[in-house]
Amino acid sequence: MSAPGERPVDLALAREHGLTDEEWARILEILGRAPSWSELGVFSVMWSEHCSYKSSKCHLRKLPTRGEHVLQGPGENAGAVAIGDGLAVVFKIESHNHPSFIEPKQGAATGVGGILRDVFTMGARPIASLDSIRFGPLDDPKHQQLLRGVVDGIGYYGNCVGVATVGGETSFHECYRGNILVNAFNLGVVEADRIFLANASGIGNPVIYAGSKTGRDGIHGASLLASAEFDETTEQKRPTVQVGDPFTEKCLIEACLELMRGDDVVGIQDMGAAGLTCSSFEMASRAGTGIEMDLDRVPRRAANLTPYELLLSESQERMLLVARAGRERAVCEVFERWGLDAVVVGRVTGDGRMRVRFHGETVVDIPVDPVAASSPELDRPAREPSELRERQKLDLASVAPEEDPAAALLALLDDPNFGSKAWIWRQYDQLVQGNTILGPGGDAALVRVKREDGTPTRKALALSVDCNPRYCWLDPRAGTIAAVAEAARNVACTGARPLALTNCLNFGNPEKPEIMWQLREAIAGLGEAAAALGTPVVSGNVSLYNETHGVPIHPTPTVAMVGLLEPWESHAVSHFTAEGHAIVLLGECREELGGSAWLALRRGLEAGLPPRVDLEHERRLHRLLARLVREGRLVTAHDVSDGGLALALAECCFGGADDVGAELSLPGGLRPDALLFGESTGRVIAAAPDAAPILAAAREERVPARVVGRTAGARLRIAADGSAPWIDEPVARLRAVFERALPRRLAASGAGAEARA
Amino acid sequence: MFAVLQFPGSNDDRDMHFAMKSVLGADARLVWHAESELPAGTRAVLLPGGFSYGDYLRCGAMARFSPVMGAVRRFAEAGGPVLGTCNGFQVLCEAGLLPGVLRRNRDLHFVCEFVHVRVEQAAPPFTSRARAGQVLRLPVKHGEGAYTASAADLEQLEANGQVVLRYCDAEGRVGGAANPNGALHDIAGIRNPAGNVFGLMPHPEHAVEGRIGGLDGALLLGSLLDFVRAGGAAR
Numbered sequence: 005m006s007a008p009g010e011r012p013v014d015l016a017l018a019r020e021h022g023l024t025d026e027e028w029a030r031i032l033e034i035l036g037r038a039p040s041w042s043e044l045g046v047f048s049v050m051w052s053e054h055c056s057y058k059s060s061k062c063h064l065r066k067l068p069t070r071g072e073h074v075l076q077g078p079g080e081n082a083g084a085v086a087i088g089d090g091l092a093v094v095f096k097i098e099s100h101n102h103p104s105f106i107e108p109k110q111g112a113a114t115g116v117g118g119i120l121r122d123v124f125t126m127g128a129r130p131i132a133s134l135d136s137i138r139f140g141p142l143d144d145p146k147h148q149q150l151l152r153g154v155v156d157g158i159g160y161y162g163n164c165v166g167v168a169t170v171g172g173e174t175s176f177h178e179c180y181r182g183n184i185l186v187n188a189f190n191l192g193v194v195e196a197d198r199i200f201l202a203n204a205s206g207i208g209n210p211v212i213y214a215g216s217k218t219g220r221d222g223i224h225g226a227s228l229l230a231s232a233e234f235d236e237t238t239e240q241k242r243p244t245v246q247v248g249d250p251f252t253e254k255c256l257i258e259a260c261l262e263l264m265r266g267d268d269v270v271g272i273q274d275m276g277a278a279g280l281t282c283s284s285f286e287m288a289s290r291a292g293t294g295i296e297m298d299l300d301r302v303p304r305r306a307a308n309l310t311p312y313e314l315l316l317s318e319s320q321e322r323m324l325l326v327a328r329a330g331r332e333r334a335v336c337e338v339f340e341r342w343g344l345d346a347v348v349v350g351r352v353t354g355d356g357r358m359r360v361r362f363h364g365e366t367v368v369d370i371p372v373d374p375v376a377a378s379s380p381e382l383d384r385p386a387r388e389p390s391e392l393r394e395r396q397k398l399d400l401a402s403v404a405p406e407e408d409p410a411a412a413l414l415a416l417l418d419d420p421n422f423g424s425k426a427w428i429w430r431q432y433d434q435l436v437q438g439n440t441i442l443g444p445g446g447d448a449a450l451v452r453v454k455r456e457d458g459t460p461t462r463k464a465l466a467l468s469v470d471c472n473p474r475y476c477w478l479d480p481r482a483g484t485i486a487a488v489a490e491a492a493r494n495v496a497c498t499g500a501r502p503l504a505l506t507n508c509l510n511f512g513n514p515e516k517p518e519i520m521w522q523l524r525e526a527i528a529g530l531g532e533a534a535a536a537l538g539t540p541v542v543s544g545n546v547s548l549y550n551e552t553h554g555v556p557i558h559p560t561p562t563v564a565m566v567g568l569l570e571p572w573e574s575h576a577v578s579h580f581t582a583e584g585h586a587i588v589l590l591g592e593c594r595e596e597l598g599g600s601a602w603l604a605l606r607r608g609l610e611a612g613l614p615p616r617v618d619l620e621h622e623r624r625l626h627r628l629l630a631r632l633v634r635e636g637r638l639v640t641a642h643d644v645s646d647g648g649l650a651l652a653l654a655e656c657c658f659g660g661a662d663d664v665g666a667e668l669s670l671p672g673g674l675r676p677d678a679l680l681f682g683e684s685t686g687r688v689i690a691a692a693p694d695a696a697p698i699l700a701a702a703r704e705e706r707v708p709a710r711v712v713g714r715t716a717g718a719r720l721r722i723a724a725d726g727s728a729p730w731i732d733e734p735v736a737r738l739r740a741v742f743e744r745a746l747p748r749r750l751a752a753s754g755a756g757a758e759a760r761a
Numbered sequence: 762m763f764a765v766l767q768f769p770g771s772n773d774d775r776d777m778h779f780a781m782k783s784v785l786g787a788d789a790r791l792v793w794h795a796e797s798e799l800p801a802g803t804r805a806v807l808l809p810g811g812f813s814y815g816d817y818l819r820c821g822a823m824a825r826f827s828p829v830m831g832a833v834r835r836f837a838e839a840g841g842p843v844l845g846t847c848n849g850f851q852v853l854c855e856a857g858l859l860p861g862v863l864r865r866n867r868d869l870h871f872v873c874e875f876v877h878v879r880v881e882q883a884a885p886p887f888t889s890r891a892r893a894g895q896v897l898r899l900p901v902k903h904g905e906g907a908y909t910a911s912a913a914d915l916e917q918l919e920a921n922g923q924v925v926l927r928y929c930d931a932e933g934r935v936g937g938a939a940n941p942n943g944a945l946h947d948i949a950g951i952r953n954p955a956g957n958v959f960g961l962m963p964h965p966e967h968a969v970e971g972r973i974g975g976l977d978g979a980l981l982l983g984s985l986l987d988f989v990r991a992g993g994a995a996r
Contacts, residue, residue, distance in 0.1 A: 159871050163902070164812040166772030251770050251815025343769060431871045433902045435967050435974065438776040452973065458779050573972060 083542025108153025128192025222318025423745020499633025512556025579659025808849025867943025
């Protein structure tokens with residue numbers, strides 16, 4: 005049934021499509037014949053790593069995904085969690101790594117657009133975005149341009165579409181020189197009984213295409229671009245990157261949410277990776293139905309599109325809906341009022357097959373299930389990297405002690421990984437929708453919840469996205485546990501209770517046993533930490549093949565945590581607010597310099613074991629922080645993470661609008677550099693006018709706590725038990741270095757813009 | 762009744778509606794751009810921020826052709842108070858209801874941050890709750906916010922006292938880095954000669970709740986509310 009002019013379909017063509025010989029044999033078996041050209045396209049995208057999760061599925065299945073508040077776990081467009089009073093949050097994080105490296109602005113922009121659609125598809129109004137972005141060293145002009153492009157793209161899309169970007173993380177490391185990471189998170193709010201799923205149910209119901217017209221952009225973006233390593237042909241793949249139109253997305257959001265207030269929509273899914281193909285197959289598969297579709301009806305913006313192109317295009321801002329029979333007109337009218345195309349392209353059938361016609365001829369006739377739900381699953385071989393044990397060796401006795409702690413602190417503040425990211429986030433609308441209680445720059449963002457009718461509630465959501473890739477490179481399991489623990493601790497520092505998480509697993513080529521081992525270990529760590537902290541994994545995304553010329557990125561399992569604070573009016577902040585407050589250190593300092601920023605920056609060493617995490621302690625710490633905030637005993641709570649205690653204290657001093665100095669006397673016993681820059685987990689700097697209630701509550705919750713100093717003056721002064729100060733610097737100087745870290749590096753390559761910023 | 766216009770691509774429409782209705786307790790309604798008349802009983806018109814029609818052309822250049830803008834012009838000519846923030850300010854300039862234009866920011870970047878503005882004219886209908894010289898803290902968020910006008914227009918704005926808000930530092934000092942976008946004469950907000958049409962780049966609707974953005978925005982929106990409640994500008 006090859007259409008005229010199509011190439012003969014054989015094993016060679018299948019291989020060009022990224023299919024293996026085994027998969028080709030399976031296709032022949034499923035169909036009982038050779039596929040048409042269009043069918044081959046369908047199989048290649050549906051069975052691509054990006055769409056099928058074939059390398060990770062068998063491991064992901066072991067994750068804890070349930071909880072009494074979980075309304076929807078992985079498998080839908082996004083996860084959903086109840087937050088009480090009939091409300092729910094819908095959230096997910098997703099990668100757009102490969103496209104962003106090739107075309108940073110559009111790659112990042114469409115990453116934001118895609119994750120927004122995953123959220124409003126479920127009936128939720130998107131209210132807040134986060135981004136986790138990682139680049140090569142910033143002294144490389146290419147990576148300066150990538151940073152500019154990615155930030156421009158995130159702002160261009162998010163600002164125009166009217167969803168606040170309230171936080172995120174940015175880091176720089178040699179391992180991302182060949183593959184940058186762009187992970188976009190979005191969260192929306194919905195009435196819990198109005199969550200829509202991607203189901204094509206109800207035989208005879210109309211299938212409606214809505215949104216932008218279909219063009220040739222993004223064909224094989226998911227299958228060929230995101231499911232293979234980079235090499236010298238990568239530049240030629242630029243046409244696989246899609247182009248974003250945030251104005252259309254904004255209209256699509258409003259039209260969909262308006263429709264979903266009524267009862268005409270049965271199921272709905274966005275056309276993301278693999279476009280019309282993936283959305284129709286997944287919707288039919290979930291409902292156990294089939295779909296027949298007529299491609300001649302698909303709105304298009306390019307002439308002479310072939311059925312292959314129509315099925316595989318990844319043109320953005322498109323949705324596929326199943327409506328109640330007889331309500332076609334009413335549904336289409338809503339889209340038309342928002343200036344959007346909407347047409348009936350097919351019907352739901354009961355025979356479990358996908359039948360697609362073009363010019364009166366059947367071009368696809370495939371059983372749905374073997375392509376979608378029963379796609380290939382691989383248990384790829386995994387092997388611990390041979391050099392891992394070597395990497396983990398660190399004899400601290402042979403590491404020269406820090407000779408100048410103040411210089412080390414200034415070096416950390418001047419490092420782009422720790423310097424202020426204000427240059428980035430002032431390009432994002434952090435305020436639209438009017439809910440931003442705490443924006444970027446602190447431990448977690450805090451966003452007030454309104455109902456769809458605009459009624460404000462006393463609920464707020466705390467959001468944080470975290471990962472320390474160096475830890476994960478040294479020990480993927482321990483590193484992932486640390487990422488979950490840090491994300492939860494950040495959320496807890498506002499006073500919120502961590503509820504659930506989403507994750508984006510960024511790794512190299514899974515066909516290599518060492519990479520597969522990293523992935524398997526990371527997933528094991530993710531599951532262990534999520535279970536111990538009572539924060540189920542409700543959604544996620546896997547991005548593999550982040551490799552160029554065989555050099556992989558560090559394993560980067562990005563974790564985004566969502567917490568709930570109610571009432572939100574009493575929350576803690578992550579900086580000192582006034583002089584005369586007692587400073588209390590929660591948690592314990594250990595001699596843990598393995599994998600630390602200090603060791604990398606000051607000694608050029610990336611070695612050792614990452615700091616260990618006591619998940620039971622973390623849970624007690626969450627309880628303590630929530631209690632102290634609820635009782636109004638806590639003004640400041642700031643997580644101590646990479647960079648250690650000295651960096652965290654400096655951040656407390658200049659984190660607010662006004663500088664606040666501090667005088668600290670730390671407990672002795674450890675080598676000074678370990679005390680100042682060690683990265684022991686489970687620690688929080690707390691401050692309030694009165695230390696006694698904090699110490700009493702900490703005793704009851706069995707969290708180690710001790711008074712370590714007071715806020716005072718305009719200098720940060722850190723000493724140990726009566727010694728001469730190790731660090732004694734004006735806060736204004738620390739702030740100046742911190743604030744210039746990014747702009748001074750970008751000034752050289754910019755249009756002179758940053759010189760005035 | 763306060764009519765909050767809603768263009769395709771408006772983003773702060775719901776926020777302005779929320780500020781007027783839920784926070785300040787006014788009777789406010791969203792009005793779709795395709796309406797050719799304002800609802801009966803409209804006492805003030807608010808043009809919200811956002812990206813009308815995506816702002817893929819010059820900001821506000823498309824929205825000025827929306828059917829509702831004819832009604833807004835008639836309303837303004839009859840003396841009715843009209844307030845435009847951010848994209849709304851851009852639309853008012855494009856529609857010729859205010860002089861000048863908003864150009865790309867000096868550093869070519871979108872900028873979102875809290876800034877200070879000095880109240881230059883404290884008078885109804887928009888600034889009666891403030892006093893002249895008072896410094897307000899309000900957020901801006903725009904890519905095209907650099908107010909620009911001909912020398913003659915600027916001279917006239919200054920001579921007539923039409924400059925309502927000027928960027929300044931926390932102490933009220935105008936000039937230099939206190940200006941976030943390169944606006945000429947540090948202009949953050951202006952009114953027309955009759956004083957009933959007011960455009961500003963900062964977002965008062967995002968500063969009405971105290972713990973979320975402060976309260977200084979309520980001084981501006983509250984002034985308009987006072988004016989309407991006092992029976993100002995009946996149509």
